[in-house]
Amino acid sequence: MKSFLDEDFLLSTETAQKLYHDYAKHMPIVDYHCHIDPAEIAENKQFDNITEVWLGGDHYKWRQMRSNGIDEKYITGDASPREKFQKWAETLEKAIGNPLYQWSHLELRRYFGYEGVLNGDTAEEVWNLCNEKLHTPEMSVRGLIKMSNVRLLCTTDDPADDLHWHQVLKADNSFDVKVLPAWRPDKAMNLEKDTYLDYIKQLSDAAGIKIKDMASMKEALIKRMDYFAENGCCVSDHALTYIYFAPATEEEVNIIFTKRLSGDSITSEEQLKFKTAFMQFVAKEYHKRNWVMQIHFGCKRDNNDLMFKKLGPDTGYDCIDNYAPSATAADFLNSLVATDELPKTILYSLNPNDNAYIGSLIGCFQDSSAVGKIQQGSAWWFNDHKHGMTEQMTSLANLGLLGNFIGMLTDSRSFLSYTRHEYFRRVLCELIGGWVENGEYPADYKALETIVKGISYNNAVRYFAFPVDEA
Numbered sequence: 001m002k003s004f005l006d007e008d009f010l011l012s013t014e015t016a017q018k019l020y021h022d023y024a025k026h027m028p029i030v031d032y033h034c035h036i037d038p039a040e041i042a043e044n045k046q047f048d049n050i051t052e053v054w055l056g057g058d059h060y061k062w063r064q065m066r067s068n069g070i071d072e073k074y075i076t077g078d079a080s081p082r083e084k085f086q087k088w089a090e091t092l093e094k095a096i097g098n099p100l101y102q103w104s105h106l107e108l109r110r111y112f113g114y115e116g117v118l119n120g121d122t123a124e125e126v127w128n129l130c131n132e133k134l135h136t137p138e139m140s141v142r143g144l145i146k147m148s149n150v151r152l153l154c155t156t157d158d159p160a161d162d163l164h165w166h167q168v169l170k171a172d173n174s175f176d177v178k179v180l181p182a183w184r185p186d187k188a189m190n191l192e193k194d195t196y197l198d199y200i201k202q203l204s205d206a207a208g209i210k211i212k213d214m215a216s217m218k219e220a221l222i223k224r225m226d227y228f229a230e231n232g233c234c235v236s237d238h239a240l241t242y243i244y245f246a247p248a249t250e251e252e253v254n255i256i257f258t259k260r261l262s263g264d265s266i267t268s269e270e271q272l273k274f275k276t277a278f279m280q281f282v283a284k285e286y287h288k289r290n291w292v293m294q295i296h297f298g299c300k301r302d303n304n305d306l307m308f309k310k311l312g313p314d315t316g317y318d319c320i321d322n323y324a325p326s327a328t329a330a331d332f333l334n335s336l337v338a339t340d341e342l343p344k345t346i347l348y349s350l351n352p353n354d355n356a357y358i359g360s361l362i363g364c365f366q367d368s369s370a371v372g373k374i375q376q377g378s379a380w381w382f383n384d385h386k387h388g389m390t391e392q393m394t395s396l397a398n399l400g401l402l403g404n405f406i407g408m409l410t411d412s413r414s415f416l417s418y419t420r421h422e423y424f425r426r427v428l429c430e431l432i433g434g435w436v437e438n439g440e441y442p443a444d445y446k447a448l449e450t451i452v453k454g455i456s457y458n459n460a461v462r463y464f465a466f467p468v469d470e471a
Helices: 014-024 040-044 049-056 059-067 081-092 101-112 124-132 141-147 164-170 196-206 214-230 249-259 267-288 307-309 325-336 350-361 386-399 419-437 445-464
Strands: 030-031 148-154 177-182 234-238 292-297 346-351 374-376
Touching: 014 325, 014 419, 014 445, 030 325, 030 445, 040 141, 040 164, 049 081, 049 124, 059 081, 059 101, 059 350, 081 124, 101 124, 141 148, 164 177, 196 214, 196 249, 214 249, 214 267, 234 267, 249 267, 267 292, 267 325, 325 350, 346 350, 350 386, 374 386, 386 419, 419 445
Parallel strands: 030 148, 148 177, 234 292, 292 346, 346 374
Antiparallel strands: none
């Protein structure tokens, strides 16, 4: 029987072990999509306790605590940090088979040196150990990032953001990890939202342009994209229900937009026409700038109305949506190819049933302008576990070129989430090692080294044209 989380965790063959320990283990990290706050990096925040860094904003853990019947007081309520940590420890011991169990213990080992097992009985000793270490200078936010071997990360930023903290970080020569903004214009697109008119006022103020029609909206967005580019942005991100395609004339789109600006309601058909035109416009702008377009889709959000009214969005009440028509995605990408304005694009679906359709779709739009120009994104959210990662990479290998895959990202709000890269690399090496052991790929370690190091780090550096060196 293997020991829990030993050095060959998830690595069952000699080839897998060699690939991980010799090639993957010490590769740096580029985290090209996350939700951490740049202000906390700029201010080099020091966390007060393990609950703050572990449970603050982590809806992955909140969902499991609710599944364990924990009262909301101990999850997002006014219970003390120590009480919340106790309830998480008691929940964790039941999470057999859940990646949170392994991630949590990887974090305890890699950052805090704790080799034991966290449960209700050990919660006190873990609480004391972690809090003592969190109060040391090397465990500040910047220290955690450096400890994780991160060379570059991209935050998630609204077009109206002033990017003040990114500018502070850029001017700070004492911290050599690059922190770049990523453009997330969902609020500018989602004209059905009750807060849309208030947001348009914010965007107008940020751009210094009165948005009164579609032409001025485009002008404002271009001005803000230019500003983001000046601050190092080369990545966009979109959260869509699915990839829309309902073409309309410029006149139709302008009528829909000005109708909404006047305070009138918009039909579902009008929403789709506007969102299609919006996505086509920004995609063409990305192509001009050589920005990467990320599209996340397949999520049905905020399903519990009662709790949404109490807690708001991103609190653990989202689920997989099984409606993601491949035809509209193909037609959308094709509409950009028609004018040679398709940017580098990464497609992520929350529904693992979409793996094959994405794998077949991306092959339709590859070209010589970039290696692996259209990517299937890594297993995302409800799928970033051993089974989901293996399934996604196997499908991509079957239908495309796994060797050009740009690998893992955290998509996280936690500074301890970088152990997910270790977890991913172990899964990757186990998968590839199994193919080699089974005679499905030769034991060509020169080629295997290039593949493993590429997927772990180098492919992403090249794909995004990030200002860091390959390893």
